[in-house]
Amino acid sequence: MDTNQNWYRQMLALILLSASKAAVEFLTNPSSRSEAVDQLRNAFGEIDYDSLAKAMTRAINEAADTSKDALNDAIDNLRARGVEAVDDAKNRAEKQLVPKRGGGKGKLIFGLLIGAIVGYFLFDQEKRDQLLDRLTGASGPIQSTTQSFGQQAASTYNQAQTQAEQAATEVENKATQAETPTE
16 A cells, blocks of 8 residues: 555554553553653654655645545536526426417418418309408498499480480471371
8 A cells, every 4th residue: 555645544543552552551550651651752753744744735735636626527517507407497488488489470371361262262252242341341342332323324324215215206296296287
């Protein structure tokens, strides 16, 4: 085993051994209490504090580097998970609150166009005129206005023709009476 990695075990073993030996001497031989304390002091004096300080500094630096790397990894992981969670929440909110409509206006216009074409061929002239009147807000059917005007004109023409025929008949009758001698 590498002594740099096990320095803390060696130091702990030395301290425990010295402390236990000193404790046994202290308890079993009350007259040698000063010797036990001296032994403990000598054990602590034999420790190479420079190498101990260097080893502790290395251990602290290694722990700091390891914890730095672990902390950076944890922060990066948290950041990535946070960004993913925010994106997922945004996508869920968009799906729930604002459903996307793919080509809704185009489908509506296409449907209306097909419906108008089918309706044009299915409805007869009168139904088409009534539907257009309702959609445009016209007061009456366009053709009925034209028909009523045409009917009025035809009726006026027929009346004029009838009057002209009656007048012609009267003129003929008067002419015939004028030609006939009176006795």
